[in-house]
Amino acid sequence: MNRDEIIEKLQSIFREFFGDDSITLTENTTADEVEGWDSVSHIQLVFEAEESFGIQFAADDISQLTLIGKWADSISEMMAGNPNNK
Amino acid sequence: MDYRKLRKNIKKDYSGFPKVRVALLSDQSPQYPAQSIRAMAYEYRIDAEIYEAPFDSMEAEALDPASGLYAFAPDITVLLPAAEKIRARYYETPPDEREGFAGREASRLLSIADRVTSASGTNVAMCNILETDDGIYGSYAASYSLSLLSVLRSANRLLADGAASRPALGIIDIASLAAEFGISNARDERMYYLSGCAFSQEFLFLAMDRAVSYISALRGGVKKCLVTDLDNTLWGGAVGDVGTANIRLGESGIGKAYADLQAWIRELSRRGIAVCVCSKNDERAAKEPFSAHPAMKLGLDDIAVFKANWHDKAKNIREIADALNIGTDSMVFIDDNPAERGSVRAQLPEVAVPELPADAAQVLPFLQSQNFFETVSLSGEDARRTEMYRDAGRRESAKDSAASLEDYLRGLDMRCAIEPFGEYSIPRVAQLTQRTNQFNLRTVRYSESDIKAFAEDASCVTMSVSLKDAYGGYGIIGAAILRGNNAPAACIGSGGSGASGRSYGSRALFLDTWLMSCRAVKRGVEEFFFNHMVTTAKALGYERIVAEYIPTAKNAPSKDILPNMGFEPAGEGDSKMSSEGDATQWELLLDSYMPKPTFIKEEAALGCETKG
Known part of the structure; x- marks a missing residue:
């Protein structure tokens, strides 16, 4: 799964979570640009992504996920390390 | 979740x-x-x-x-x-x-x-x-x-x-x-x-x-009633097909899962949840396991309303709600058949219809996890409520299933006790005279001391009747006061109409009061009670009972009781009587009285119950 595919999947996760099909995610999207993405929903969004990608973030990494590009990097990295996702 | x-x-x-x-x-x-x-x-x-x-x-x-x-x-x-x-x-x-x-x-x-x-x-x-x-x-x-x-x-x-x-x-x-x-x-x-x-x-x-x-x-959002299917819900197999001996229910294998579920449902019943049956079955076949299968945990006693017929289940559930006087939103319905569940859900969306696991072994833990029977407190009321539901529901279902009114009445196993007014019954009798409106011939209200005066007056015959049936006791549900000629009118606080002050001759009793609680009418208690009045009057040497009906806004239900008992209109030629407005005068010759058949047995001394 390449970065674009990961971001596209993240976009559908966000859309599903917020019930808002107008949400568009790019490398550079930050929390400020998505309505409802706050500290409360942040953790829930991360959990949704974990479920969807079959990965698990370390607690300390969750708060670093401020930029969608960073999500893509971390997810890509973790999927590479997981033989089930190759 | x-x-x-x-x-x-x-x-x-x-x-x-x-x-x-x-x-x-x-x-x-x-x-x-x-x-x-x-x-x-x-x-x-x-x-x-x-x-x-x-x-x-x-x-x-x-x-x-x-x-x-x-x-x-x-x-x-x-x-x-x-x-x-x-x-x-x-x-x-x-x-x-x-x-x-x-x-x-x-x-x-x-x-x-x-x-x-x-x-x-x-x-x-x-x-x-x-x-x-x-x-x-x-x-x-x-x-x-x-x-x-x-x-x-x-x-x-x-x-x-x-x-x-x-x-x-x-x-x-x-x-x-x-x-x-x-x-x-x-x-x-x-x-x-x-x-x-x-x-x-x-x-x-x-x-x-x-x-x-x-x-x-x-906020009152509690479940009061569990309605359960029978075949493949309370036991394995269809009892109508395989017979009581071959249903799967018992100490081992999946039969134990059904027995465990039944034991749990019995606990609900003990807690105060009305447990009812709703099954597409012939009633006899459906009931047989309850009385004949040794592994049944639930007995017919645990079931408030038993509906085994071929009607739509939603219709049965509505009738159960009516019989118990509860809302359908306080009911839970369990059935192994997805089609029945779907049908009930569609017609009665307010009934909780859990999607039971197909595996009988999983049903009980699933139901236990659903927390349907939330309550914020328990009181002595709850146990009594079960009893009350049970009485109400069983009478209702007996009425439904009996082929005729006669079968129904016979099945009620009614027992009456009739006693003169006594220390224990006086307050209840006074209360009845004050509250009874429908079945009340003259609607004369008496205080406790009035009632006591009648009880102590040797020329008066007083009697109260209490009733029990197969489903429970009612306490005192009727009273009569028959006054002999010597009874001084002055002993009565509120004299009623002029009839009470007249002379009937030494061989007559005046039916001053005859009332019945409406909880118990149309079941033969009035006939049973009146048979007793006649027997007593005869034993005392009286020849006639004189009676009066005073119509009120509410006592139309007692209008026909006197002619039904064999009373004849009286008072022709008696100007005093005919001047009493709408009140009608009646008379019965005791020798001409044919005791009325009833399905009630006489029982001794339960009359001290004073059920409000």
Whole structure:
């Protein structure tokens, strides 16, 4: 799964979570640009992504996920390390 | 529990649901539990408006009369104490000072609850504490009273005891919920360190479901009745096809799962839930296992209403609700057949119809996990309520199933006792004269001392009748006063019409009062009672009974009783009598009286019951 595919999947996760099909995610999207993405929903969004990608973030990494590009990097990295996702 | 789907409830339309103001006080982060409460409330059709007290402000909010909590004016307050806070205080308490630690923690929480109750005047739902151990003492922690595990367990026990004596405090037992769900699944360490809320997302929904269920129960949203199918629900196989001897029910294999389910349902019945049967079956076949199969845990005695017929189940369920005088929204219906479930759900969406697991072995644990039978308290009333439902329901179903009125009456196994007024019956008889409107010939109201005067007057014949049937007792449900000629009118406070002051001749009794509670009419009690009056009058040497019917706005139901008993109109040529307006005069020659057939047996001395 390449970065674009990961971001596209993240976009559908966000859309599903917020019930808002107008949400568009790019490398550079930050929390400020998505309505409802706050500290409360942040953790829930991360959990949704974990479920969807079959990965698990370390607690300390969750708060670093401020930029969608960073999500893509971390997810890509973790999927590479997981033989089930190759 | 599909918490993702439930979480989306918060975007739904709550308008039209009653608003309930819910304050959430926690010593952890309140946002996630608040969200769960709001979302779960949708499932209970409650528009929960949530006050989230600031992070870790449970005590401060409760103690400060000027806090946001009290300004919010909640309808109910949910307290959610965190085990982590208690653990932290435990660790900060030197080991030699931990004696009494659990008691201090419980007292602290109970005093917060007391404060909220008294300052806001509302109920408090307090979640208890997850019982997690810290591995310091190994298995010994279970028996060592000062281990973290033992301390948390003791604190929970003390909270429960405290709630038992505080009617306004309910314990939301999330500790046992977590034990069932798995404590490691209930907790989420990442959530705890990042947000300050130690619960996993899914567990939060499970736990707050319990809190909302309590709130709903406080508002009267409780289930009062379980309606169950029979074949492949209470036993394996179709009894109509295989016969009672071959249904699967017993001590081993899947038959035991059915027996276990029955034992659980019997417990519900004992608690005060009306257990009813609704089965597509011939009634005889359906009832046979209840009386003949040795492994049945449920007996016919446990069933309030038994519907075994070929009608639509929704129709039967409606009739059960009518018989028990409860709303269909307080009913739970279980049936192994998805088509029946679907049909009932479609016609009666307010009935709870759980989607039972197809595997009979899973049905009981599933039902136990559903928390259908939430209640905020129990009282002696509940056991009596079961009895009441049972009596009402069984009479109703006996009426339905009996081929004729005669069969129905015979099946009621009615027993009456008739006695002169006595110390125990006088208050009840006076009450009956004051309250009985429909079956009351003259509607003359008497006080207790009037009734006592009749009882003591040797020229009066007094009698009360009490009734029992196969389904329960009614107490005293009728009374009669027959006055001999010598009875001085002055002994009666309120004399009624002129008829009471007349002379009937020494061989006649005047039927001053004959009344029956409407709970018991049309069942032959009036005939039975009157047979007794005639027998008594004859034994005393009287030849006639003279009677009067005084119509009122309400006593039309007693209009025909005198002619039905064989009374003839009387008073022709007697100007005094004909001048009495609408009142009609009647007379019966005792020798011409044919005792009326009834299905009632005479029983001695149950007349001292005074059932209000």
